[in-house]
Amino acid sequence: MNAASRFVERGDVLSWGRVVRRPQRLARPHFADELPALLDDPAATDSLLAIGLRRSYGDSGLNSEGAVIDMTGLDHFIAFDAGTGLLRAEAGVSLSQVLQLVVPKGWFLPTTPGTRFVTLGGAVANDVHGKNHHRAGSMGCHVTRLGLLRGDGERLELSPEENAGLFAATIGGLGLTGVIEWVELKLAKIGSAFLDVEIIPYGSLDEFWALAEESTERFEHTVAWADCMPAGRGRGVFSRANWTYEGDYKAHGDRAWKNMPVDLPGFTLNKLSVSAFNEFYFRAHRWKAGRVRQHYSVFFYPLDAIHNWNRLYGKRGMLQFQCVVPWASARPAMDALMAAIAQSGQASFLTVLKTFGDIASPGLMSFPRPGATLALDFPNRGEETLALMGRLDAITREAGGALYPAKDGRMSREMFRLSFPRWEEFAQAKDPKMNSDFWRRMAA
Ligand SMILES: Cc1cc2nc3c(=O)[nH]c(=O)nc-3n(C[C@H](O)[C@H](O)[C@H](O)COP(=O)(O)OP(=O)(O)OC[C@H]3O[C@@H](n4cnc5c(N)ncnc54)[C@H](O)[C@@H]3O)c2cc1C
Incomplete structure (x- = not known):
């Protein structure tokens, strides 16, 4: 790399799935005033992409032909009003850091993915x-x-009222509208750091649908672990929870229980080991069934207890698949998806089944929409795994569903365009300087 460049070529910059392995030119600034110079850096002549903690699974956070700005050094809080719950922070602040600041003051993230990293x-x-x-x-x-920050150096403020079109394109915009420098967010009030959780093992998908329906009104949080292996297909464990109001506002600690120090051999997760795990998991939860009080870190972030758990899948990494299918086709589509997985002889270790509500996002390219979503991860076995995912795509397409780019490294252009019918409108708002490996596959 050119000596004058602020970017360094690195071979260890991988996404969470660890399948795509291409060197990335990376810079990690610590202050926002370093950003403009990066836009003009020789390494960024082709294109740029801001990235975070690389918890996306495929190639949406990679930019092999240009350069990437690792935003995690830009992690300063700007303002927090503990009276209203309005928080403004630099974009590299993690959800974990937010929680450590706001939970003791009685606030929580308005919504959170299954990891705080x-x-x-x-x-x-x-x-x-x-x-x-x-x-x-x-x-x-x-x-x-x-x-x-746009690629031409212009700094803009966006809101639902100001620069509204660009605001809509940036929510779910995969980093392609510019570098998000800071975010202002309305937090949710909580009565404690604990939730009352009900754990309900169920025996079939019919039972899952009934539980989902009866829980929507009464429970703020719902999710299910599902078994896709032939022996247990359709069964699962449903969890539903509400915040408690007993005033202990203890934030999570920083220590993980364990670290996955090395890659496990690729064959460790196979249909026998996953079937055995599923049997154990299901029985353990049948035994634990009932009500339990859990700290938010246990309920929302169980996987964060093991750092680098993605190494469990071995050197070849894992392929994720997450789809959403509309209500009208949700039941037959989930039956068909589960049947296809069971027949394939391949094993998804962590399968999550959930229903989405009908609150529309302001985002032009938002993935969630009313219906049911299924998330799966498969050890990467090359063609065999890709063939299975192609079958899952076909079922999703037939059902009028969509795939989640955060989890994807291989969906077809056709599938992307069907999933995001407003993609051409989005392409108009895309910053010409920004690009990613994902976008090159989808739209170039
Ligand atoms: C264990 C686990 C559980 C998960 N559970 C869920 C879940 O329940 N729900 C869910 O929705 N997702 C879930 N995810 C996916 C994860 O929440 C998303 O992929 C998230 O976007 C990752 O954020 P990141 O900081 O790691 O960003 P990265 O993965 O590094 O980047 C993600 C995208 O954001 C863009 N980006 C990052 N920072 C900026 C910036 N400052 N400006 C502009 N663009 C930027 C990147 O270009 C890229 O397109 C899960 C992931 C894991 C590993």
Whole structure:
């Protein structure tokens, strides 16, 4: 790389799935006034992309032909009003850092993905959703203002009223409208740091639908773990929860229980080991079934207890698949998806089934929409895994559904365009300087 460049070529900059392995030119600024110079850097001549904590699974956070700005050094809080719950922070602040600041003051994120190791910028750029989608919608519904640096150096403030078109394109805009410098967010009031959780093992998808329907009104958070292996297909464990109001506002600690120090051999997760795990998990939850009080870190972020758990999938990494299918086709589509997985002989270790509500996001390219969503991860076995995912795509397409770019590294252009019918409008708002490996595949 040119000696005058502020970017360094690195071979260890991977997304969470660890399948795509291409060197990235990366710079990690610590102050916002370093950003303009990066726009003109020789390494960024082709294009640029801001990235966060790299919790996206595929190639939406990679830019092999240009350069990437790692925003995690821009992690300063700008303002927090503990009376109203309005927070403004630089985009590299993580959800974990936000919680440590705001939980002791009685506030929580309006919605949260299943890991707190996500930056505010990444959460906006993927318009992330959580277990409370039916009550709160996605993250974009709670963003009040954004600071955006465009590729030509212009600094803009965006809100639903000011630069509204660009605001809509930036929520779920995959980093392609510019560098999000800061985010202003309306937090949610909580009565304590604990939730009353009900754990309900169920035996079939019919039972899942009944539980989902009866829980929507009464519970703020709902989610299910689902078994897709032939022996247990259709069964699962439904969790539903509400915040308690007993006033202990203890934020989570920083220590993970464990670290995955090395890649496990690729064959560790196979249909036998996953079937055995599922059997154990289901039985353990049948035993634990009932009500339990859990700290938010246990309920929302169980996987964060093991750092680098993605190494469990071995050197070849894992492929994620997450779809949403509309209500009208949700039941037959979920039956068909589960059947296809069971027949494939491949094993999804972490399968999550959830329903979305009908609160619309302001984002032009937002993934959540009314219906049901299924998230799966498969150890990467090359063609065999891609073939299965192609079958899952076909079922999703037939059902009128969509795929989630945050989880994707291989969807077809056709599938992308069907998933995001407003993509051409979005392409008009895209910043010509910004690009990603994902966007090159989808729209170039
Ligand atoms: C264990 C686990 C559980 C998850 N659970 C959920 C879930 O329940 N719901 C859900 O919606 N997602 C979930 N995800 C996905 C994750 O929330 C998203 O991929 C999130 O966007 C990652 O944020 P990040 O900071 O790691 O960003 P990255 O993955 O680094 O980047 C994501 C996107 O954001 C863009 N971006 C990042 N920072 C900026 C910035 N400052 N300006 C402009 N663009 C930027 C990047 O260009 C890229 O397009 C999960 C991921 C993991 C690993």
